Amino acid sequence: MSELGIKLAKxxxxxxxxxxxxxxxxxxxxxxxxxWLLQKMKITPKNADRTLEQIDNMTGExxxxxxxxxxxxxxxxxxxxxxxxxxxxxxxxxxxxxxLIAVQCKRxxxxxxxxxxxxxxxxxxxxxxxxxxxxxxxxxxxxxxxxAMDNEVVGLWDRDFLLRMRDRACR
Numbered sequence: 811m812s813e814l815g816i817k818l819a820k821x822x823x824x825x826x827x828x829x830x831x832x833x834x835x836x837x838x839x840x841x842x843x844x845x846w847l848l849q850k851m852k853i854t855p856k857n858a859d860r861t862l863e864q865i866d867n868m869t870g871e872x873x874x875x876x877x878x879x880x881x882x883x884x885x886x887x888x889x890x891x892x893x894x895x896x897x898x899x900x901x902x903x904x905x906x907x908x909x910l911i912a913v914q915c916k917r918x919x920x921x922x923x924x925x926x927x928x929x930x931x932x933x934x935x936x937x938x939x940x941x942x943x944x945x946x947x948x949x950x951x952x953x954x955x956x957x958a959m960d961n962e963v964v965g966l967w968d969r970d971f972l973l974r975m976r977d978r979a980c981r
Contacts, residue, residue: 857876857878858880858979858980859976865917865947865972866919868917868947873917873947877901877915878891879979880972880975880979881902883975884978884979886904887904888902888904889903889904889910890902898936899912899914899930899931899932900913900930900937903937903939904943909939909940910941911941912930912942912943913944913945914926914933914944915946916944916947917946918946918947918948920948921949921950921951922944922948924953924954926944926946927957927958927964928957930942930943934963941964941965942964944965944967945972947972948968948969949968949969950968
């Protein structure tokens with residue numbers, strides 16, 4: 811038997827096994843604490859910490875990435891970022907609280923109208939989602955809000971709500 815093997819056998823025979831188990835336990839507790847601490851110290855999800863001016867000057871694709879970061883920072887799991895064209899009305903497929911959600915992102919200089927809500931409803935059906943969401947850096951027209959209210963599965967995030975969700979994501 812090698813010298814190392816002999817020393818290990820003596821260590822284990824002299825109560826070393828219980829010492830080793832204590833050390834492993836301490837390491838596991840430290841690992842869990844560090845993991846928890848890193849989670850709590852998370853300052854902001856990547857790409858969510860943007861000013862209003864930066865948001866308004868984003869391209870459509872940059873806005874989609876920003877919205878995905880805000881969603882993630884609020885407990886949504888991003889399942890898919892759809893292709894930029896031919897996306898059937900959804901830019902992001904997200905998951906939260908046992909619901910699959912089709913997200914339509916609209917970075918517009920004017921209020922978002924009825925068409926965006928119609929696209930989101932169509933995308934919800936196409937991607938077999940439970941709900942849909944239209945997110946904009948602007949406001950919604952009365953017609954868009956009315957259609958969303960008629961279809962209880964549609965959520966609308968206007969400029970103010972998006973900023974509140976951004977702030978929550980960045981805490």
